[in-house]
Amino acid sequence: MSRYYTFNAADAVEYARQFAGVKDPQSLVTADEIGDGNLNLVFKIRDTAGVSRVIVKQALPYVRCVGESWPLTLDRARIEAETLLVHGQFCPQHTVNILHHDAELAVMVQEDLSDHLIWRSELLKGKYYPQAASQLGEYLAQSLFHTSDFYQNAQYKKAEVSRFINPELCQITEDLFFTDPYIVHERNHFDALLQPEVDALRADRPLLLAVAALKQRFLSHAEALLHGDIHSGSIFVAEGKLKAIDAEFGFYGPMGFDLGTAMGNLLLNYCGLPGLVATREAADGREQRLQDLRDLWLSFRERFLQLAADKTQDPALAIAGYAEYFLQQVWHDAVGFCGSELIRRTIGFAHVADLDSIADAAMRADCQRHALSLGQWLIITAPQIDDIEALIARIRQNG
Numbered sequence: 001m002s003r004y005y006t007f008n009a010a011d012a013v014e015y016a017r018q019f020a021g022v023k024d025p026q027s028l029v030t031a032d033e034i035g036d037g038n039l040n041l042v043f044k045i046r047d048t049a050g051v052s053r054v055i056v057k058q059a060l061p062y063v064r065c066v067g068e069s070w071p072l073t074l075d076r077a078r079i080e081a082e083t084l085l086v087h088g089q090f091c092p093q094h095t096v097n098i099l100h101h102d103a104e105l106a107v108m109v110q111e112d113l114s115d116h117l118i119w120r121s122e123l124l125k126g127k128y129y130p131q132a133a134s135q136l137g138e139y140l141a142q143s144l145f146h147t148s149d150f151y152q153n154a155q156y157k158k159a160e161v162s163r164f165i166n167p168e169l170c171q172i173t174e175d176l177f178f179t180d181p182y183i184v185h186e187r188n189h190f191d192a193l194l195q196p197e198v199d200a201l202r203a204d205r206p207l208l209l210a211v212a213a214l215k216q217r218f219l220s221h222a223e224a225l226l227h228g229d230i231h232s233g234s235i236f237v238a239e240g241k242l243k244a245i246d247a248e249f250g251f252y253g254p255m256g257f258d259l260g261t262a263m264g265n266l267l268l269n270y271c272g273l274p275g276l277v278a279t280r281e282a283a284d285g286r287e288q289r290l291q292d293l294r295d296l297w298l299s300f301r302e303r304f305l306q307l308a309a310d311k312t313q314d315p316a317l318a319i320a321g322y323a324e325y326f327l328q329q330v331w332h333d334a335v336g337f338c339g340s341e342l343i344r345r346t347i348g349f350a351h352v353a354d355l356d357s358i359a360d361a362a363m364r365a366d367c368q369r370h371a372l373s374l375g376q377w378l379i380i381t382a383p384q385i386d387d388i389e390a391l392i393a394r395i396r397q398n399g
């Protein structure tokens, strides 16, 4: 018999008193449910002075934004907590701290990041965090290198692959990224203005073949313990600081998926900026997003290569030049996955405010068309885009 029950605010306070590890537990008195993601409950626990002190996050046995008609495994809370604990071991400065978790109750207590802001909200306002993209590259390099075959003992890694088998959440990604947008499916939604572009996309055979190859890589390349959903809404920023949260889609997959998801969200903002802020600000913002893209990839690549030179354990993988060769494949994967993020966030199930919050319908449709055409182009030409400067040059040409 499971001990699981869905928490209310009082349960969340009581849980935090027992397990947050604060020195004055009785001073924790109220909880506000602040969840705005698609899946879970998130309680902010406050003390008698009204100061928010810790976060209690609990999975529901279904997808929150849909309801009980879409049941979903509670094991996602264990996967989230354990992924963040592993990533926190290798990159504590950029990973939210997990203070406690309980797999049966599908609950965890997290460090409260209320002194940070969600990166997507800041990008929507045109606020620039010049260090954020490099810090994200650092987080991805540390977490992906240290969970890969470069660093982990082969038998240990296989046990870890098994610990992080996450079939239900992976299936969501498999469907929402690589299948639904390319067929008629009830989960998709988009403005009727986009129907001609959507029809053309679904009839584009080279695109569908390239998407099939991306899906196959997602399904079968257990390269490292991914975050699995590292979009700008899963990242907290403050001046000079960055922390990743929300790793319930974690599993051993292709490294390029995490990089591509992060790059895709920078480009979704790039596409939306003309509809979000004034013309001059949009031009500056776009330059900043391209710089973010460059910083993200270059900081990831540089740190990964340094870690590979200093810490590769496997004697065959340590041969000079192999890490560079491997990263070239990661790069091509990342460009393709980036394109699939652009498309699925524009016409699939889960959209983003960078496009959908644009008030003017014609402008919104223009920005969405841009995201679709850029996504299509990235997926098809990924194998020919050799480096970050070539990518940036082509994005500029694309408008």
Ligand SMILES: Nc1ncnc2c1ncn2[C@@H]1O[C@H](COP(=O)(O)OP(=O)(O)O)[C@@H](O)[C@H]1O
Residues within 6 Å of the ligand: 034, 035, 036, 037, 038, 039, 040, 041, 042, 055, 096, 110, 111, 112, 113, 114, 118, 233, 234, 245, 246, 248
């Ligand atoms: N550690 C935290 N500190 C402060 N606020 C948080 C924290 N974790 C989540 N939140 C808030 O809760 C929201 C939803 O959290 P998230 O983990 O994205 O939920 P979901 O798993 O449902 O997507 C975030 O957008 C953020 O506003």
Ligand SMILES: CSC[C@H]1O[C@H](OP(=O)(O)O)[C@H](O)[C@@H]1O
Residues within 6 Å of the ligand: 037, 038, 039, 063, 172, 173, 176, 229, 233, 234, 246, 349, 350
């Ligand atoms: C049915 S889950 C849809 C979508 O939601 C997740 O994002 P988040 O919970 O962080 O908002 C993830 O991107 C899934 O693809």
